Every structure is written in C-alpha cells, then in structure tokens.
Amino acid sequence: MTARRLAALAALALGAGGLALALVVAVGAFPRGPVALACLALAATAAWYGLLRTGAVRAGGLALGLLGVGAAVALMARDRLVEEAVAVAALAAALALARRSFAGRARLPPRAAPRRPVLFFNPKSGGGKAARFALADEARARSIEPIELHPGDDLERLVRDAVAAGADALAMAGGDGSQAIVAAVAAEHDLPYACVPAGTRNHFALDLGVDRDDVVGALDAFVDGGERRVDLAEVNGRVFVNNVSLGLYAEAVQRGGYRDAKLRTLLDTIPATIGPDGAGLDLRWRGPGGTEHRAGAAILVSNNRYRLGRAIGSGTRPRIDDGLLGVTVVGRSIGRGGEGRLPQRPWREWSAPAFDVDADHVIPAGIDGEAARLHPPLRFRIRAGVLRVRVSRRHPGASPSAAMPEGLREGARALARIAAGRDDRHGGDASPDQPPPTKERRWRSSKSK
Structure with a gap:
C-alpha cells in the first residue's frame, strides 16, 4: 500500500474519530457549550469594535474580547479536558494527512536545455539566501550565467x-516583485522562465509547484526541467x-513603518481607514452582474483565483492557467442605491477576464506586496498562457491545492477513493498537451508597442 493511500486511510479514521469524540463532548457539556459560543461571539464583537477605534475605547474593546475568550475557555475546561484535547489533536492530524493525500505531481513535458540561460539574483532577498546557498556558483556549475543585482540597478534594463545579448532563458532568484519583472520580459x-525561491515568502513559486525548500534545485529547471504555460x-x-x-492592506503598506512593524502599522490603519471617523475607501467597481458598487474593507485582484476559507490549501491558487482574474471583495459593499449588503461570508469572490476600479483620487495599492500609487481608472487584465515556465523534474510542478476538492463532502469522497486505490490521479494542474497561445494571446508589453 502506498504512502498516499495510508495517509488517506489515517485521515478518514482520525477525522471520523475526532468528530465523534467532539460530538460526545458537546452533548456532555450542554448547556455550557452554547454559553461558551455566546461568549466567543461577544468577544469577537467587542474586539472588532475596539479595533475600529483608538485610545481607551480600543483598549477596552480588546480587553472585553480577551475576557470573553477566557470565559469560554473556562467554561469548556471545567471537565473532560483530556477528551477535548484529543478531539482537537485528531482533527488537526486528519487535516494534515488529508493535505498530504491530495498533494501530487504534474507530468510536465520535457524540454531541451537552453544554450544561454541567465540567472538574475538579489543578494539581499530572503535574508541573503543567494549567498547562503552559493547560487552564483551553483548557476555556473549548470552553465547558467549569474547576474547580481546591486543597489540602484534597473532590473528590467538588465x-x-x-536578451539583446543572446540570452535564451531567464531565471530570477528574489522576491515576487522581481519575479514579475523578469517574467514579463520572458513572456514578451x-x-x-524559471522561478528560484530565494525571496521571503515565494508565493509564486509555491503555486507554480516549485519546492520552496530546494532553492538550489530550482536551477535544474534549465537542466532537465519540464515546461508548462501559465x-x-x-x-x-x-x-x-x-x-x-486595494483598501486596508494597501493603505498600510504605504506607511513608512510598515516594514519594521507590520502588525502595529496595520492596526493603526484600521481606524484611520474603515473606522467610524476614518476617511473611508472611495473605490467604485462593478460586480459580476454589472451593478456598480463602492468597496468594503479591501479588494484583492489576483492572477487566477485563490482558494479562500478552506481548512486545507487556503491562500493558494489551484491553478495559474485558467485564463481568468480572481476578484475578492472583503466586507460590506454599497450598491448603486446606497443600500449596504453583507454577503453570507465576510467576502464575495468571482472570476473574470477583466476588472475595473475607479475613484476620484490616486489609489494606494500593494502589487505583489510592494507599495504603489496608481492613477484611476485601474484596468486589470489577464494575459492567458503567455509565460513558458520551466520547473525541475524533482519538484512537484503543481500547486499544493491543485487536486484538492472544494467542499467537505467532496473531500471525504476523494479520500475514500484514494484509500480504496481507485484514484490514479497524481495531482497537478498542468497539462502536457497545453497548446501554445495564438498570436493574439502572446504578450505585448506596452513599452514595446
């Protein structure tokens, strides 16, 4: 029996056992359970009320929130503490094993190694990963020319x-903002193109299926790697x-102290932006039905849809070749008639090939985590299949959420199929039969027009 089937079996067993034990504990704790839930609800309300304000009112709201959480814990910890801990541990282990069961590899078609590949690397990115892993030497050992970035360098010009000197493949070792610059030229x-995960978080590498813990191995994309279009x-x-x-996070990254004190800066931004005395967010956009709205707390426009609000795989993109933007609006939106509409979840999301945002002022934005100020209207567009990505054959080649089902019921069924040996999928969202983009879909940079 494969490790994947064993993980699926264990996930099903632990999940069922954890849920059953949690139900027994909940029944035995009645009516303390509902009272504890009420305490948590009051705690959340008080804490949110405090976050939207400053000074003593904020401190009081947060203090009440902590008291509410403490009361809920005290109510549930009076007895059966061991059973509660076992139930939580079993459910956590089930989620971890399910994540492992759904992880897979994409079968990427092999491609010939380029003749004159070039690696650009930022020596300061990711706390100095390039120097720690001797990326320049490792690149030369693979016949890849390394080019180090220095303060003041224009990466796009380099x-x-x-390319003008004959480079036939481009790799970047650095943050996602730098990855975007190199990827744009490669697509043009x-x-x-190869993504080397030498930045801090390496979100793009994760969703491409690059092993973020194998920085040096990512260079093998230009040795014996497979290729896909994204x-x-x-x-x-x-x-x-x-x-x-756009919105709350974008306002926070504009502030000078954000890099050194991210949480404190974000907390200070909340009342100044969306609090009762805040300036508000004057952003206008149209939903999937064509109705004009004004923004809630934040808008996130992504290169393909993110998986949000899920127990596993949340914050990743199942695929980056869907040909659609992901649009997520967090918080209350105001319709054309002025009425507020709070969705069932605290956010609403959809996909579209294009999305526009308008305002009467310059709009602060966070672009791949970097602060920017953009002149309205903002016109978001997807460029489908324009980037040829190479990934080492020793790396997954697919997002960790590529094969994850959307719901709990679908997840349980998928785990059962894997455990029974009836699921021969290896995961992955890249197809070896992806057609090349038509001339109309190929990248055309505004600077090259």
Missing part, C-alpha cells in the same frame, strides 16, 4: 540587455504574478 520574447496579469500595463490589493 534583463532586456541580457516567448522565452523559458498566465500573467496586469494593472494599467504593470505586470503582477500574484495579486494587487
């Missing part, structure tokens, strides 16, 4: 100069590989 010239996205002509955030 990449274009390398239809050159192979999408890029743009806002007003600027390419991004992950997402553009």
Whole structure:
C-alpha cells in the first residue's frame, strides 16, 4: 500500500474519530457549550469594535474580547479536558494527512536545455539566501550565467540587455516583485522562465509547484526541467504574478513603518481607514452582474483565483492557467442605491477576464506586496498562457491545492477513493498537451508597442 493511500486511510479514521469524540463532548457539556459560543461571539464583537477605534475605547474593546475568550475557555475546561484535547489533536492530524493525500505531481513535458540561460539574483532577498546557498556558483556549475543585482540597478534594463545579448532563458532568484519583472520580459520574447525561491515568502513559486525548500534545485529547471504555460496579469500595463490589493492592506503598506512593524502599522490603519471617523475607501467597481458598487474593507485582484476559507490549501491558487482574474471583495459593499449588503461570508469572490476600479483620487495599492500609487481608472487584465515556465523534474510542478476538492463532502469522497486505490490521479494542474497561445494571446508589453 502506498504512502498516499495510508495517509488517506489515517485521515478518514482520525477525522471520523475526532468528530465523534467532539460530538460526545458537546452533548456532555450542554448547556455550557452554547454559553461558551455566546461568549466567543461577544468577544469577537467587542474586539472588532475596539479595533475600529483608538485610545481607551480600543483598549477596552480588546480587553472585553480577551475576557470573553477566557470565559469560554473556562467554561469548556471545567471537565473532560483530556477528551477535548484529543478531539482537537485528531482533527488537526486528519487535516494534515488529508493535505498530504491530495498533494501530487504534474507530468510536465520535457524540454531541451537552453544554450544561454541567465540567472538574475538579489543578494539581499530572503535574508541573503543567494549567498547562503552559493547560487552564483551553483548557476555556473549548470552553465547558467549569474547576474547580481546591486543597489540602484534597473532590473528590467538588465534583463532586456541580457536578451539583446543572446540570452535564451531567464531565471530570477528574489522576491515576487522581481519575479514579475523578469517574467514579463520572458513572456514578451516567448522565452523559458524559471522561478528560484530565494525571496521571503515565494508565493509564486509555491503555486507554480516549485519546492520552496530546494532553492538550489530550482536551477535544474534549465537542466532537465519540464515546461508548462501559465498566465500573467496586469494593472494599467504593470505586470503582477500574484495579486494587487486595494483598501486596508494597501493603505498600510504605504506607511513608512510598515516594514519594521507590520502588525502595529496595520492596526493603526484600521481606524484611520474603515473606522467610524476614518476617511473611508472611495473605490467604485462593478460586480459580476454589472451593478456598480463602492468597496468594503479591501479588494484583492489576483492572477487566477485563490482558494479562500478552506481548512486545507487556503491562500493558494489551484491553478495559474485558467485564463481568468480572481476578484475578492472583503466586507460590506454599497450598491448603486446606497443600500449596504453583507454577503453570507465576510467576502464575495468571482472570476473574470477583466476588472475595473475607479475613484476620484490616486489609489494606494500593494502589487505583489510592494507599495504603489496608481492613477484611476485601474484596468486589470489577464494575459492567458503567455509565460513558458520551466520547473525541475524533482519538484512537484503543481500547486499544493491543485487536486484538492472544494467542499467537505467532496473531500471525504476523494479520500475514500484514494484509500480504496481507485484514484490514479497524481495531482497537478498542468497539462502536457497545453497548446501554445495564438498570436493574439502572446504578450505585448506596452513599452514595446
């Protein structure tokens, strides 16, 4: 029996056992359970009320929130503490094993190694990963020319100069903002591109199926790697590989102290932006039905849809070749008539090939985590299948959520199929039979027009 089948069997057993034990505990704890839930609801309300304000009112709201959580814990910890801990541990282990069961590898078609590949690397990115892993030496050992970025360098100019000098493949070792620059030039010239996870979080690498723990191994994409085509996205002509955030987070990253104190800066931004005395967010957009709205707390526009609000795989993109933007609006939206509409979940999401946002002022934005200020209207567009991505054959080649079902029922059924040996899928969202993009779909940079 394979490790994948064993993980699926264990996930089903632990999940069923954990749920059964949780039900027994809940019945035995009645009516303390509902009272504890009420305490948690009051705690959340008080904490949110405090976060939207400043000074003593904020401190009081947060204090009441902590008291509510403490009361809920005290109610549930009076007895049967061991059973509660076992139930929580069993459910957590079931989720971890389910994640492992759904992880897979994409079968990427092999491609010939490029003759003059170039690696651009930022020595300071990711806390100095390039130096720690001796990326320059590792690149030379694979016949890849390394080019180090220095303070003040224009990365786009360096990449274009390398292409003009004959580079036939481009790789970037750095943050996602730098990845977007190199990927845009690679797509414009239809050159192979490799993402080396030498940044801090490496979100693009994760969703491409690059092993983020194997920085050096990512260079093998230009040795014996497979290839797939993925999408890029743009806002007003600027390419991004992950997402553009507008609203609360975008306001926070504009502040000078954000890099050194992210949480404190974000907490300070909440009342100033969406609090009762805040400036508000004057952003206008149209939903999938064509109705004009004004934004809630935040808008996230992504290069393909993110998996959100799920027990496993949340915050990743199942695929990056769907040819659609992902649009997520968090919080209350105001319709054309002025009425507020709170969705069933605290966010609403949909997919579209294009999305526009308008305002009467310059709009702060976070583009792949970097602060920017954009002039309205913001025109988001998807560029389907324009980027040729190479991935080492020793890496997954697919997003960790590529094969994850959408719901609990579908997940249980999929685990049962895997456990029974009736699921021969290896995961992955890349197809070896992807057709090349037509001429109309190929990348055309606004700078090259």
